[in-house]
Amino acid sequence: MKIVITGGAGFIGSNLARTLTERREISQIRVIDNLSTGNKENIADLDVHLFEGDIQDAALLERAFHGVDAVVHLAALPSVPRSVKDPLASHHANATGTLQVLEVARRAGNPHVIAASSSSVYGANRCLPKHEGLATAPMSPYAVTKLATEAYLGAYHHSFGLPVLPFRFFNVYGPGQCADHPYAAVIPKWINATLNGRPLTVYGDGTQTRDFTYVGTVCQVLTDALLRRVVEPRPVNLAFGHRITLLSLISEIEAATGLRAFKEHTARRVGDVTHSQADESRLRALFPRITPAPLQEGLRATVNWLSRADEHATPAPAGSRNDAASNQHALF
Template identity: 35%
Template sequence: MTDQQSKLLKGKQILVTGGAGFIGSNLCEVLLNQHVKVVCLDNFSTGKRINIEPFLQNQNFKLVEGDIRHLEDCKKACLNIDYVLHEAALGSVPRSINDPITTNDVNVSGFLNMLVAARDAGVKRFVYAASSSTYGDHEALPKVEDTIGKPLSPYAITKYVNELYADIFHTTYNFDTIGLRYFNVFGKRQDPNGAYAAVIPKFVQQFIDHESPIINGDGSYSRDFTYIANVVQMNINALTTENKDALNTVYNVAYGDRTTLLELATLLKTYLSEFDASIKTIEIKHRENRVGDIPHSLASIEKAKRLLDYNPQYNISAGLKEAVVWYWEHLK
């Protein structure tokens, strides 16, 4: 965070929904380190108390235990709030395919509750987690914000509906929002467990346990893997920008490069073998592709650079090297 950004946020109160989750807890940490007042709203359905334990004794941190599906919880959390970072959602394409109703309740009804509560509380800006899944079946690379395809999963539909609601709240109520389309974020505090674990911590846990990671397909599917520090930078830039032209639109949040799943697994194997040489010999296995998965993902970050001064510092290699140290300490 720059000195100018710290100055702009000084004395402000920021609500981070889903603040006990992976991305939310990283945002809370950076804001608290700058002595910003943070309110965390979480129902701990996917967020973890251990993620916010270090913050509980901080006088600038307040936990509101509640659910965005309940409007009263949202209103309570929005009291005296200047800005909202809305991270609360049910992620995962497979989860949405298995249970589209709950995904919709949280991601659409919960999102609308938060918009209403924030608008009524006089919140100055609402920055929310959008998703690269919104690009759907649009095949062209790189992905550019104003060209999307048909959604390929219930999850993708919910995240697109978020963007539509945000746009309506601007045009109808003059309420300022910024949507951030995250591309495959990874880093510390990302959960390796459960049926819907993200691929990087899952692979790391498997390598640490001397198990073979299993890649869906032949490993040629590629993603624009994005280290958490880049995502935090983008959120802070979105919160603090004084460029009016940067508001009420959506941005890709990525590094702007793609890595195949096989390349990813190989990199992880290499970096983890520095801690445990036997990991070098672990075989990488394959199975059929997963329903709803997009073959390739690559973001254009030109819009974010131009309007929000986005300048990602971590490519896949630098991000993995840093993340692996944390994973090794916490997952082994």
């Protein structure tokens, strides 16, 4: 099989590329990434072909999609706060970008297209756990772009026969997820702060809940979906219903690091969802053999990776910023 991963130099994409290189069924992996939120170093040691550029570039997509069997579409401009700051940028990257991917896939002979949506589409809907039949109620521009992503997949399936599978990612975490930029996800940011003796910024009172999924588990599901060519036009939650409060998460981080964490509470963020928990029924029906990694195991692996990253980090020049270093899906 020949596979394309859009956003393949990012956090989830590079982990998936690494997983796929270990499968004999995969003969070639092509990565598309404009490196605005990804990093070449994430795939430098992998046998992949990098197409450097933007998913809104149809000519680039046509070259990358030629003769492929499947596309895993992960490229996106992540983060709820970022989308609140610049809604148009999120729309162009996530909604228009997805439409371009689907249009080129259709012209390339209808390869299997798997794409990342987000649990943020549930938004203000308070029902728990979140099952895919619930009414969506996006609370941020980012969430709207992800709702558009999965809606376009369904439309192309029904209109053009494109084999698709939209996943609603919840809070994905693990090795490779950077902590040193303004839009970092909560787990790497808090682990990094704990390791370095800095206070953890908690937005609100910390009783918010999240359903975290280890990136290795996500890659297992994506790999299984590719190899078995799982097609489902309806969105599928990619999380396992393991809800935890942010205060409890801090306790787990303390256990994983062996260090005490110091909390610093501040106001809630605009667009943040209060509670999140997946209903795993549809996921389990499609992928019955997947066993998710426990949070404690995933946190230990993440702590180990971040500890090594800290050891090899080069101090940034005074006053410098690294806003474009976000190589993760900040669904929080």
